[in-house]
Each structure stands twice: as structure tokens, then as C-alpha cells.
Amino acid sequence: MKKAVCLLSGGLDSTTALYWTKSQGCDVSALTIHYGQLHECEIEAAKTICRGLEIPHQIISVPMPWGGSALLDKDIPIPIDRDAAQMGQDIPATYVPARNTVFLSLAASYSEAIGAEVIVIGANALDYSGYPDCRPEYFESFTETLKRGTRSGAEGRPIQIEAPLLRMTKKEIVLLAQSLKVPLEKTWSCYLGKERPCGVCDSCRLRQKGFGGAGLEDPQISDVSARILS
Amino acid sequence: MKKAVCLLSGGLDSTTALYWTKSQGCDVSALTIHYGQLHECEIEAAKTICRGLEIPHQIISVPMPWGGSALLDKDIPIPIDRDAAQMGQDIPATYVPARNTVFLSLAASYSEAIGAEVIVIGANALDYSGYPDCRPEYFESFTETLKRGTRSGAEGRPIQIEAPLLRMTKKEIVLLAQSLKVPLEKTWSCYLGKERPCGVCDSCRLRQKGFGGAGLEDPQISDVSARILS
Numbered sequence: 287m288k289k290a291v292c293l294l295s296g297g298l299d300s301t302t303a304l305y306w307t308k309s310q311g312c313d314v315s316a317l318t319i320h321y322g323q324l325h326e327c328e329i330e331a332a333k334t335i336c337r338g339l340e341i342p343h344q345i346i347s348v349p350m351p352w353g354g355s356a357l358l359d360k361d362i363p364i365p366i367d368r369d370a371a372q373m374g375q376d377i378p379a380t381y382v383p384a385r386n387t388v389f390l391s392l393a394a395s396y397s398e399a400i401g402a403e404v405i406v407i408g409a410n411a412l413d414y415s416g417y418p419d420c421r422p423e424y425f426e427s428f429t430e431t432l433k434r435g436t437r438s439g440a441e442g443r444p445i446q447i448e449a450p451l452l453r454m455t456k457k458e459i460v461l462l463a464q465s466l467k468v469p470l471e472k473t474w475s476c477y478l479g480k481e482r483p484c485g486v487c488d489s490c491r492l493r494q495k496g497f498g499g500a501g502l503e504d505p506q507i508s509d510v511s512a513r514i515l516s
Numbered sequence: 517m518k519k520a521v522c523l524l525s526g527g528l529d530s531t532t533a534l535y536w537t538k539s540q541g542c543d544v545s546a547l548t549i550h551y552g553q554l555h556e557c558e559i560e561a562a563k564t565i566c567r568g569l570e571i572p573h574q575i576i577s578v579p580m581p582w583g584g585s586a587l588l589d590k591d592i593p594i595p596i597d598r599d600a601a602q603m604g605q606d607i608p609a610t611y612v613p614a615r616n617t618v619f620l621s622l623a624a625s626y627s628e629a630i631g632a633e634v635i636v637i638g639a640n641a642l643d644y645s646g647y648p649d650c651r652p653e654y655f656e657s658f659t660e661t662l663k664r665g666t667r668s669g670a671e672g673r674p675i676q677i678e679a680p681l682l683r684m685t686k687k688e689i690v691l692l693a694q695s696l697k698v699p700l701e702k703t704w705s706c707y708l709g710k711e712r713p714c715g716v717c718d719s720c721r722l723r724q725k726g727f728g729g730a731g732l733e734d735p736q737i738s739d740v741s742a743r744i745l746s
Contacts, residue, residue: 348622349576354629377667383628384666387621391614392578398613399584419665427661434657435649436614437607 289402290314290448291393294343296331297475298493299451302459303408305466306450308339315342315400317393321350321382322358325479334472344396348388355382357477364477366486370495373488374416380477380488386419387428390447394432397445404446413456413495415488425449456492457499464502471505483507519632520544520678521623524573526561527705528723529681532689533638535696536680538569545572545630547623551580551615552588555709564702574626578618585612587707594707596716600725603718604646610707610718616649617658620677624662627675634676643686643725645718655679686722687729694732701735713737 290312292304307314318332329345336343356362356379365378386409393405409420418424425447433444451459463470475493476483483490483506497504520542522534537544548562559575566573586592586609595608616639623635639650648654655677663674681689693700705723706713713720713736727734 344581346579346581348578350622350625350629351574351576352626352629354625377670381667382625384621384625384662387661387665388618388625391617391621392580395580395584395612395614395618396582399580399582418667418670421664424661424665427657427664431617431654431657431661432614434651435617435654437611437648440607440648 287311287313288404289400290404290406291397291400291402292316292406293389293393293408294318294332294335295408296328296335296473297408297489298463298470298473298496299408299410299459301331301335301408301473302463302466302468303406303450304335304339305468306462307406307448308341309466312404314406315344315396315402317396318343318345319389319392320345320347321385321388323479324357324360327474327476327479331472331474335469338469338472346392348392350382350388352383356380357382364487366484368488368491370413370492373492374414377416377418378488380415381417384419386417386424390428394436394445398436398438402445403443404448406448406450408451409449410451410454410456410459412453413492415492422449422452425452455499456496460496460500460502464500473506475506517541517543518634519630520634520636521627521630521632522546522636523619523623523638524548524562524565525638526558526563526565526703527638527719528693528700528703528726529638529640529689531561531565531638531703532693532696532698533636533680534565534569535698536692537636537678538571539696542634544636545574545626545632547626548573548575549619549622550575550577551612551618553709554587554590557704557706557709561702561704565699568699568702576622578622580612580618582613586610587612594717596714598718598721600643600722603722604644607646607648608718610645611647614649616647616654620658624666624675628666628668632675633673634678636678636680638681639679640681640684640686640689642683643722645722652679652682655682685729686726690726690730690732694730703736705736
């Protein structure tokens with residue numbers, strides 16, 4: 287049984303990646319990194335998802351006091367009302383400096399310590415916000431860096447990076463999630479993190495595109511509505 | 517004036533790298549990462565050094581609860597009494613999984629946020645403990661990873677990594693430190709972190725080799741002795 291560490295934010299993509307990892311028969315541990323996001327909705331979602339799967343779950347706080355992102359600094363506005371065609375044209379204010387590099391490096395450390403052979407990340411380079419650290423050529427280079435800079439690499443067992451959603455559309459991700467029985471109502475995607483998803487940030491827009499394309503209702507929206515109405 | 521971020525542990529090498537960066541006329545900020553080391557002597561040394569230089573200093577705590585190193589887990593013995601020839605033959609128990617990858621990724625995040633063009637690290641691949649993340653080919657690959665996975669890289673201003681001590685002997689590092697007027701008595705190298713350096717861990721041994729080769733007395737030892745006797 288292959289041992290894996292899956293980066294889990296608690297959103298649609300990373301939760302689907304986690305369920306995919308389980309479906310491959312891996313012995314998977316999840317790693318959630320609290321990096322000073324303005325809200326903690328995702329962290330709570332991640333906890334609920336791991337409890338449901340009964341898998342080991344490390345949650346660590348890694349402060350990035352230098353900010354430099356709308357997700358870290360409330361004075362930088364989060365772009366709203368962009369359609370998928372506008373996303374990917376430039377790097378938006380929600381880009382967090384070197385975030386995936388920080389995440390993958392911590393996942394690599396965790397992997398080496400527990401003897402995991404593979405890191406799984408739910409990154410996507412098709413329906414995405416244009417972040418440079420979500421592109422295939424970035425993951426290829428990071429894999430090489432790990433091969434050269436870790437004990438496991440030096441000993442001929444380099445850690446691999448799997449990004450199973452990398453070349454999927456959001457529609458395909460939603461359909462995959464459905465087939466894997468991902469508890470989509472428990473995932474949280476919105477950047478703004480209020481009682482109800484805002485519906486207009488890039489992350490909400492991409493999620494809508496996925497559910498819309500798949501012809502499915504987003505259970506998170508119904509669930510949140512139910513909570514508000516109850 | 518070039519803007520730089522220098523990783524500072526508070527030891528001989530990183531402090532010399534910091535003074536070297538200043539000597540190059542850079543506008544330098546220091547970054548110290550507390551990653552769960554068994555002692556805090558180095559952190560205190562780093563604070564004192566930055567106060568002396570009057571430079572910005574970020575100190576962040578990045579837990580690595582998974583351990584996997586003698587520097588993190590008191591149940592794993594720290595190798596002692598090895599001579600420099602024995603070091604570098606294998607990867608010792610003091611290797612911290614993916615440590616420099618974690619450090620450099622955080623330095624990259626900090627650099628992007630403040631607009632620094634270069635990260636300086638005091639790594640050394642000659643008189644060293646055999647860590648894979650101290651070798652030139654590792655730094656080359658990490659530089660490429662940053663080029664591909666950051667906003668600055670995507671915009672044609674990739675962050676560079678400088679490791680000015682990489683190919684120097686410890687003797688040369690001590691002589692460079694002396695010429696740069698590094699307050700060597702304030703640096704802390706020992707892995708064991710008691711009142712007085714142990715003198716037998718790899719880090720103490722390499723430091724002795726440097727001072728011995730340079731024909732200098734280690735002022736830290738005299739300073740510690742003075743404190744103990746006073």
C-alpha cells in the first residue's frame with residue numbers, strides 16, 4: 287500500500303484529490319496549513335472531511351506576516367465578478383507569494399518523516415485563477431528540487447508529486463467528486479468566508495462553473511441556505 | 517540598492533552570510549525560522565545580531581510536529597565525536613526533512629511580498645554534515661522552481677538564490693567573518709544548546725576546524741567561559 291500525504295485546504299479541489307488518493311488504495315495522511323487566511327471556514331471543512339474518512343490529519347500554522355495577498359491582507363480587495371475567461375489572463379491579487387512552494391515543502395518534510403512516497407495536491411491549471419504555482423512545468427521543477435535536496439532523493443527514492451486534477455476542467459472535477467462520493471456539502475471554496483459563499487469571488491465563480499457544467503446543484507449552497515433558514 | 521532577504525539561524529555561517537550581504541551594499545532583511553529545535557540559543561543569537569545591525573528581522577515559528585530528526589526529537593541521539601572526514605559520507609540523524617526547502621520557500625514568499633530580488637543563504641557544501649539540501653545542484657533546481665512558480669518569475673524578475681559560502685572551507689569562512697567584523701562571540705553553532713557549546717557535535721567540530729585552520733581562538737568559547745565564571 288503506497289503511503290501518501292495529501293495537501294488539504296478543505297475546498298472542492300483538494301477534497302476531491304484526497305478522495306481520489308483514497309480510491310487509488312493509498313495509505314493517506316492529510317496536511318492542512320493555516321497560513322493566516324482571513325477566515326477559517328476552510329480549516330473547519332478540512333477537519334470535518336478527515337474525521338469522516340478517519341485518516342491522520344496534521345494541521346499546522348505557518349504565519350506569513352509579510353502579507354502580499356488579498357487572502358492575507360484585508361486592505362487588499364478580493365477581485366470579484368470575473369468570468370473564467372478573464373481569469374488566467376493575469377495573476378490576481380489573491381495570489382499568495384510562493385504559497386504552493388511553501389505548502390509542498392512542508393508536505394515533503396512530513397512525507398520524509400513518515401516515509402510517504404507521494405505528495406498529492408489538488409492544483410488545477412485549466413479552470414483556475416492564473417496562479418503560476420499551479421502549472422505543470424512548476425510541479426516538474428519542484429519534483430526535481432526534491433530529488434536533489436532530500437534524503438529520500440539522495441537514497442534513490444525521490445518523493446513524487448501527483449496533481450490528479452491538473453488538466454481537468456471544473457466540470458470534470460465535479461463529476462469526479464460525485465463519482466467518488468465526496469461530501470461536497472462539507473467543502474468550502476469561497477475566498478470571503480462569511481456565513482454563506484459570496485458567489486462572486488474567483489473561487490465561487492469557478493465552483494459554479496463546475497457544478498453548472500456538470501448539471502448539478504451545489505449542495506453547499508443548499509446546505510448553507512438550510513442553516514441560515516433554520 | 518539591491519533588496520535581499522537573508523536566512524539567519526544565528527550560527528557562524530548564516531551570520532557571516534548576512535554580513536557579506538551587507539558588505540555588498542544590499543538593503544537586507546533577515547528571516548529566522550523557529551522550526552521546533554530542541555533549544556532556542558540560535559534564535560536569541562539571531563535577535564542580538566539583527567539588533568546590532570539595525571535591520572528588519574522577521575522571526576516566525578513553523579512547527580514540524582512530524583519530527584524525523586535528532587534536532588527535533590530528543591529521543592534521537594545527536595551524533596558526536598565525528599571528524600570532518602566522517603561527515604559528508606552519509607546523511608546524519610541531524611538532517612531535518614526538507615529543511616532548506618521549507619526555509620527557502622518561506623524566504624521566497626517574504627522576498628516576493630517586499631520586492632526583494634535575492635535570497636541569501638549561508639549553506640556550505642565543503643565542510644558540512646552531508647545534507648543533500650546544501651549542494652549546488654539543489655540550489656540550481658530551487659532557483660528554477662522559483663522562476664516557474666512565482667509571480668516575480670512569471671513577470672521576468674525571478675528571485676535569485678545566493679549562497680556565498682557554498683564552496684568555501686570553514687577556515688575561509690572564519691577568515692571572511694573576521695574581515696567583515698562579524699561579532700563571532702554572539703553567534704551560536706552547537707546543536708545541543710546548553711550553557712556552553714558541547715564541543716563534540718558536528719556543528720561544534722566544524723566550527724573548531726574553522727577557527728583552528730584560521731589560527732584564531734573562538735571568542736564564543738571565551739565569552740561563554742567568562743559568563744560561567746562570572
